[in-house]
Amino acid sequence: MSAIRIAMAAALVSVMGIAAQADEAVHKLAIQVDQNDPALMNLALNNARNVKSYYEGKGEKVAIEIVxxxxxxxxxxxxxSPVKDRIAAMALESPEITFAACENTHKGMIKKAGKDVPLVSEATIVPSGVVRLMELQKEGYAYVRP
Incomplete structure (x- = not known):
């Protein structure tokens, strides 16, 4: 094998190793909320907080998205929202926890209400909640439905 090919192979192995380490460095969790149930909403927030605390305690990074x-x-x-104060506090304290809102559902709410239905400022609108969960799983996120 030529010196150039050996160097190229070594570089490729090195890049692949760095990519694998980067993937392992961040634990990823997607949490689904699809019911208008305050207990379930609080459970989802508790799950997010507990997972964050667990990995933080180990000195490891985590990314959590509640969809x-x-x-x-x-x-x-x-x-x-029965949990808007908790969402506001968590967003300030834990930037690794994000909140995704389904645009399809939001448009339906607006149509039914006949007026705008403002969402909490911490929520980021995504085109489809289900599609967002699919994308997150494709990106290596674990999926939880409390």
Whole structure:
């Protein structure tokens, strides 16, 4: 094998090793909320907090995304969310926890209400909650439905 090929092979192995280490360095979790149930919403937030604390205690990084769609989108409705104060606090304290809101569901809520339905500022609108969960799983996120 020529010196150039050996060097190229070594570089490729090195890059692959770095990529594998980067993947292992961050634990990833997607949590689904699809029910308008305050107990389930709080359970999802508790799961996120507990997972974050676990990995933080081990000195490891974690990325957590809570995806709400269907009736679960009520978790993010500014006027009526039973957990909006917890979401606000968690967003400030834990930037590794993010909140995704299904645009399909939001549009349906607006149509049914006949007016805008503001969401909490911490929620990021994604085109589809189900598709977002699929994308996250493809990116290596573990999936939990409390």
């Amino acid at each position: 709400a769609f269907g009736p679960g989108l009520n978790m993010y409705v500014e006027a009526t």
